[in-house]
Amino acid sequence: MSDQNTPLVPMSSPDITDTERQAVMDVLNTPNLSMGPRIDEFEKSISGYVGAKYGIGVNSGTAGLHLCVKAAGIGADDLVITTPFSFVASTNVLLYENAIPVFVDVDPNTGNIRPDLVAQAARDLVTGGSQARKWLPRKGAESAGALKAVLAVDVFGQPADYDSLNEVAGRHHLHLIEDSCESLGAKYKGRFAGTLAEYGVFAFYPNKQITTGEGGMIVTSDVQAEKYMRGLRSQGRAPGDTWLQHTYMGYNYRMDEMSAALGLVQMNRIEELLNKRQQVAEWYNERLEQIPGVQPPQLGPETTRVSWFVYVARFEPGYDRDVIAKRLGEHRIPVRPYFLPIHLQPYMIERFGFKPDDFPVTEDLGKRGLSLPFSSIMTEAQVDTVCSALRESMR
Numbered sequence: 001m002s003d004q005n006t007p008l009v010p011m012s013s014p015d016i017t018d019t020e021r022q023a024v025m026d027v028l029n030t031p032n033l034s035m036g037p038r039i040d041e042f043e044k045s046i047s048g049y050v051g052a053k054y055g056i057g058v059n060s061g062t063a064g065l066h067l068c069v070k071a072a073g074i075g076a077d078d079l080v081i082t083t084p085f086s087f088v089a090s091t092n093v094l095l096y097e098n099a100i101p102v103f104v105d106v107d108p109n110t111g112n113i114r115p116d117l118v119a120q121a122a123r124d125l126v127t128g129g130s131q132a133r134k135w136l137p138r139k140g141a142e143s144a145g146a147l148k149a150v151l152a153v154d155v156f157g158q159p160a161d162y163d164s165l166n167e168v169a170g171r172h173h174l175h176l177i178e179d180s181c182e183s184l185g186a187k188y189k190g191r192f193a194g195t196l197a198e199y200g201v202f203a204f205y206p207n208k209q210i211t212t213g214e215g216g217m218i219v220t221s222d223v224q225a226e227k228y229m230r231g232l233r234s235q236g237r238a239p240g241d242t243w244l245q246h247t248y249m250g251y252n253y254r255m256d257e258m259s260a261a262l263g264l265v266q267m268n269r270i271e272e273l274l275n276k277r278q279q280v281a282e283w284y285n286e287r288l289e290q291i292p293g294v295q296p297p298q299l300g301p302e303t304t305r306v307s308w309f310v311y312v313a314r315f316e317p318g319y320d321r322d323v324i325a326k327r328l329g330e331h332r333i334p335v336r337p338y339f340l341p342i343h344l345q346p347y348m349i350e351r352f353g354f355k356p357d358d359f360p361v362t363e364d365l366g367k368r369g370l371s372l373p374f375s376s377i378m379t380e381a382q383v384d385t386v387c388s389a390l391r392e393s394m395r
């Protein structure tokens with residue numbers, strides 16, 4: 001790799017110590033590389049931390065969300081209200097079951113789904129008729145069934161407004177799924193992300209707050225759902241089934257013991273990791289306030305703790321995010337546009353006929369947001385390097 005192309009600062013980095021390395025080695029010195037004691041411990045560590053009854057470890061956040069979709073009984077042609085301003089996995093898990101996503105737009109400050117729009121969509125979809133049609137995709141919804149659920153996403157480490165979402169869900173007897181894959185440790189009115197709906201899911205890809213390499217965890221306090229999802233995770237074995245008995249058509253979504261051991265040590269360090277992310281975010285905030293034309297991330301009034309998944313700066317109108325991103329690249333600063341809206345991904349346009357301007361706030365945020373290098377091991381000097389390059393790139 002030539003020096004000219006090496007990033008000056010990595011886009012993201014896991015935060016791994018010798019304790020993690022030793023914990024993984026310890027597993028490798030046992031015969032139990034899967035379905036051993038570590039997964040149980042890791043599940044208890046996460047469920048205990050957030051205050052949920054159960055944790056179910058899985059091999060990705062996406063797998064966890066898929067099992068929540070199954071637990072909510074979402075099937076072909078069912079309608080699910082969700083957000084287009086997210087990582088694609090939150091919508092893909094609906095498509096896996098041939099459900100139909102009903103997108104509503106987001107809050108311009110936080111990027112989280114707007115509960116008032118969820119309420120309007122739910123009311124119109126439950127009533128049916130011509131009012132309902134305006135919420136549905138242009139195509140791919142010809143055989144639309146009933147409204148079944150709401151799937152909200154806690155974007156960039158900030159929970160959505162679950163008091164309002166739970167109220168709408170309760171009023172119309174809908175399931176509510178929380179995609180908390182970006183928000184381990186975040187709090188809404190003092191309550192932990194992941195526990196704010198019927199089921200929550202965390203993800204442990206290396207850029208998340210804690211990592212297991214690949215991995216995820218469902219948290220719930222619903223005993224029926226817990227049993228069902230635990231069964232589906234392991235080839236559909238219901239409690240009491242033997243190795244070759246499969247009550248349900250299941251999946252292999254299990255997390256291995258090396259990953260669980262790694263995650264357990266990371267969870268023992270969770271407050272340290274979150275505090276370090278908070279410090280890096282504060283270094284960025286201080287500097288961004290001094291650069292005209294760019295805003296630090298905006299927090300909602302109900303976020304009592306943000307858990308900083310990524311640090312997304314937002315440019316004011318008149319600045320071309322893509323030009324600035326290109327110049328930053330020339331300065332060897334890696335950056336990423338966040339998010340490219342889900343409804344404008346090619347396969348979504350093809351299947352549902354979405355068009356530009358369908359969800360203007362989502363699209364505007366998607367055009368103005370730029371994720372800057374961010375991790376818990378970032379130094380103040382590295383933040384300086386990024387911000388100096390940013391200042392120059394905006395000239």
Ligand SMILES: *Cc1c(COP(=O)(O)O)cnc(C)c1O
Pocket residue numbers: 060061062063086087089090153179181182203204205215216
């Ligand atoms: C990271 C993430 C997921 C899950 O990702 P995996 O790579 O499958 O672990 C799901 N939803 C959102 C919003 C995410 O950011």
